[in-house]
Amino acid sequence: MKTLLLGARGAVGAVVRQELIRAGHHVTTAGRTHDSDAVIDVHADLAPLAAQAQNHDVVVNASGVERADLVHATGSTPLVEISATGSYLEELRGVGGDNPVLLGAGLAPGASTVLVASLHSRPGDDIDVLIMLGSGEQHGPAAVEWTADLVGNDVYRPPESERIRNLVTSVRSSGPDGKTRRYLRADFPDHILLGDRDGTKIRSYLTLSSAPMTTALQVLGRVPALRRTLGASPHLGSDAWHIVARNRRTGQQLYARGHAQSVTTGRLTALAATRVVQPGLTGPTTMADIATLDDLESAGATTG
Structure with missing residues (x-):
């Protein structure tokens, strides 16, 4: 699986990258500077994101930047969003259409x-x-x-x-x-x-x-x-x-x-990236649709 990761340098993004690579997946880091694998500024024109998304199986937004048009830029490539802002997640849900969009892949929500x-x-x-x-x-x-x-x-x-x-x-x-x-x-x-x-x-x-x-x-x-x-x-x-x-x-x-919590959030986000690409999953979805209590345990949590 090829993942385009926005915000790979952050506390959560670094864990997402580590977990996906450990599981044998390819990760393309995206950022505003040329030391990233792909130069993408999510504060500006999203055309570079759209071009890169076509060549990846999933896009993970761990950048903290909240833009509903990320859904349009990623096209048919599934998007995993870790934001905890309800108004933004509701907006994403409204513009997502049939493309898989995972809303809230962290601790809360998640x-x-x-x-x-x-x-x-x-x-x-x-x-x-x-x-x-x-x-x-x-x-x-x-x-x-x-x-x-x-x-x-x-x-x-x-x-x-x-x-x-x-x-x-x-x-x-x-x-x-x-x-x-x-x-x-x-x-x-x-x-x-x-x-x-x-x-x-x-x-x-x-x-x-x-x-x-x-x-x-x-x-x-x-x-x-x-x-x-x-x-x-x-x-x-x-x-x-x-x-x-x-x-x-x-x-x-x-x-x-x-x-x-940053480690657990990163692990759950990496899990979401692998689950959201599964056949048959369409439209806006949540962690409750793709994960179980056992998955929380696998991410390092204790449940009861």
């Missing part, structure tokens, strides 16, 4: 999508997704920018009838390690990817592995003028992460947990 789909039992279910990210891990610029964009903004098309502001309201709950934490309401997009299918209500919440850092994040949510301080925040806490999906109606829950 692993979270698999957990929610595995837990869901009937239309109209009510599911909470509790996500802990490792604040002690060095994250790339795209991840920091995505978190900063939560500050001062509303959840995109929440299942509730009223506006919901990111990082303001919270719930307290215990994670897979038995510790009770405060989880802040946050705009992860599983309610867009799965909730639209049958009316299931999905609410996502975020905490960090450092309690003081979570408190600081909530302060930013209440005082958006301080959002510029996010990029300068110290890396306190561990690199541990977990995701808990809990069905309010049945009381049942599933979880996945591990360390080094």
